[in-house]
Amino acid sequence: MEVKNVIEVIQSSIYQRNHLVLSDVNIALSEGEFVYLIGKTGSGKSSLLKVLYGDLPLKTGTGKVVGIDLKSLKTSKIPDLRRHLGIVFQDFQLLTDRTVEQNLIFVLKATGWKDKKSIETRIDEVLDSVGMLSKKKMMPFRLSGGEQQRVSIARALLNHPELILADEPTGNLDPETSNEIMNLLLSVSKQNNCAVLMATHDYDIIRRYPARMIRCEEGRVLDVNADSIEF
Template sequence: MSEEILSLHNAEIFQRENLVLSNVNLSIKKGEFVYLIGKTGSGKSSLMKTLYGDLPLEKGTGGIVDFDLTKLKEKEIPFLRRKLGIVFQDFKLLNDRTVYENLFFVLKATGWKDKGKMKAKIIEVLSKVGMETKDFKMPFQLSGGEQQRVAIARALLNDPDLILADEPTGNLDPVTSVDVMNVLRDIHNSGKTILMATHDYALILKFPYKTIKCEGGELFEVVQQKN
């Protein structure tokens, strides 16, 4: 029995007072890579936001990395997010500091104290994404693909149980998207669990994994055609 890292049962996902997804049942086991697809406005982002505590889970039950989403308190959200690695479409890097300082800032904010260990961790995660030689650069000196690699490195800092990637290739050209996807695949192959929202069907064909779809207010698994 591999352990469930995320489970939702009969969940209803709201965006403000609008119900965007109903009767959501989803289970992700440790070590899986799962795509979340669907058109813009189909509820993908709202589902993601519910998973990392940005939107409350008002109906149904849900658990993620040992947190009960129905009982999640405001003060617990930072602790939930430490166990999640979140990768956004727009990188969300701090433009007034270097790559190294961006990552140092996150470690400091999440309670790391030992500068030597912090430095070692930063080098470790940057080397996982092929950015160890760019740690002195400012985000604006990097290409979009490089910025997203740094954002993925940032998501790995606290050794998360689950990586939530919300349209991580949404702002990238097709070649760069494949590069970033290769990084995510390597991270998955090292044992990490990943849930990735995307509307890039070319990537899904190139890197086939379990796929769930938001459509018509519901969530269901897509059976991929074998070539």
């Protein structure tokens, strides 16, 4: 059975406005694969992720994410792309004036869900899968950083994504909580056959949870071998 690529970028360049950030980008991720995107701060990791979820345009080369062509992606079609993705940020980006449940309702309604019972059922499913069902009536500010990131992962899972893009998801967390979030990300990836591309510069995490690595360095993107990394 042929393995499907959920990310396929060929001979592309990544720009922030008119500034060239990365050139000759060639990457592919297959379904269910867990991959680290590594590199120093400012190396282009976040810019690459932004292209993949439609926040920056792909100006040169070719690119497809979950089968959607990035080169011809119109602004009006960006929500369609994001319905197939889960996005997890370092700073959680939860709506502070709404409960956990209301945060998830907001996302589902924004992506076309209308049936109240279906919305309730899906929210309970994803919160249960990240161990946060008992906290659904709580406000985000009453949760720890780890709990907020669990909610963020639940939010990413709402629309049964083929791919999760995670930008430094453990960056604001202590080591113990980081381990919990890594175990959770690996678990949801395996259980849902969902690919994960995780940007990080935390080499302790990479050492404890080894996986394929793609590195942004000196304007290029390269597949790297674990043996070449100095921990």
